[in-house]
Amino acid sequence: MSETAPSLSIGQVAERTGLSVHALRFYEREGILADPVRRGPGGRRVYSEQDVEWLNLCIILRASGMPLPAIRQYTGLVRQGAGNELERLALLRRHQELVTAQIGRLTECLELIGYKVRVYEDHLDQGAADDLCGSLPEN
Amino acid sequence: MSETAPSLSIGQVAERTGLSVHALRFYEREGILADPVRRGPGGRRVYSEQDVEWLNLCIILRASGMPLPAIRQYTGLVRQGAGNELERLALLRRHQELVTAQIGRLTECLELIGYKVRVYEDHLDQGAADDLCGSLPEN
DNA sequence: GCTTGACCTAGAGTCGAGTCTAGATCCTAG
DNA sequence: CTAGGATCTAGACTCGACTCTAGGTCAAGC
Structure with a gap:
């Protein structure tokens, strides 16, 4: 019954999204993740289900030909929060x-x-x- | 009345096709031209209307995502002539x-x-x- | 005769989007 | 205690498709 906040390792996210572990880190460097990705013990990335959803959106945008800079821009707007x-x-x-x-x-x-x-x-x-x-x- | 065999310079072909002069030479190196392109005086390329048509086909194929190696392959088949x-x-x-x-x-x-x-x-x-x-x- | 512009070759550079490597760290299981 | 596996960072490499540069040739117009 306790749906403990489901946190995922980079490997699990790779598996769920179909992106490579490399690509996930690359996207992060490129500023394409909604929030700057939390870190667990030992500096390891901890992803939430929301991160996965966001990545799925990014995958759609990429698959339809949006270049990374545009995705970064959109990410920036979402990061800023409501109002834009x-x-x-x-x-x-x-x-x-x-x-x-x-x-x-x-x-x-x-x-x-x-x-x-x-x-x-x-x-x-x-x-x-x-x-x-x-x-x-x-x- | 004399439709003299219409031969075009690389510049004219570039203009007609929208490809750059550079790209035309590049395509030739890549083996993507139906015949190996005739040369006029001074070693200049001389294109025929057929070459332009072929290029237009290539442009369609490229625009629809066919990679150059595949176009080269198709070109090879056409070069071989009838039978394939x-x-x-x-x-x-x-x-x-x-x-x-x-x-x-x-x-x-x-x-x-x-x-x-x-x-x-x-x-x-x-x-x-x-x-x-x-x-x-x-x- | 000289400049200008279109052309030539060979080869280097660019750009986007990853992908891969090296060397270090950390956790788990035997 | 140690070996294995997943992770970390920084940075180098790859690939496709052009694009650009340097250095040279050639014909036409002034």
Whole structure:
């Protein structure tokens, strides 16, 4: 019944997040952790579940292409505490637009690639027939 | 009426493709050009419209995240000429799947970001009212 | 004849995002 | 007491994809 404040070692956090132990320390140096990470006996890092949640957010942001400096900036705002919600929102919206744009670009690329795939498929489907007269996928 | 074989300098190709002159030479070194690029008087590169088209394809592939080694591989297949269409198709399909997956991942991220944006919007919309009772966007 | 601008090569430098190493510390189990 | 395993710090290394520099060639215009 006693859910003792669940504190995690860096190794456990690595396991839970999929980040490497190295990456976790690196992120901390980069100022990307919500609070400056508590230390246990022997100077070891002690993470809370909240830290893990924060890291999961960071992972989402990274996976969607936000560069570390931007994440650091967002982290800074959150660290400052209440009062700058507008700035946080603006930052998130900016990123939202970038991701949307990126999805758009990828979708365009995908269409072109799909077109090329179809050309090759057709060429191969019926290629045996007119092998010499060129159904011409030149590249 | 005489559409003289349109040959372009590296500078012109850079302008048409949006790649830098440096990048064009770099791509050539990396073996990413369909044919090994003809040279004009004084050893200058002479590009054809086909080269530009090929580059445009490469740009699409790069933009959709295909690494240079993979592009080099595809280039190699095209250089070899007819006969390996199945391999080319396989390579393109593989990439197609990767891009699709990437779009999927980005879309998931976008949803989460959208959710966070909404939380902040709500918080700000009605925040003045319950400023102290915490509509709690913690980060 | 001389400068300017586009081009050439080889190779060094940059940037982002980690990853890895060395050498030290600490806790636990045998 | 000691060996093993996880952790610590500072700092070096890697990788991909360019980008830039130095030093040289060449043709055109003034």
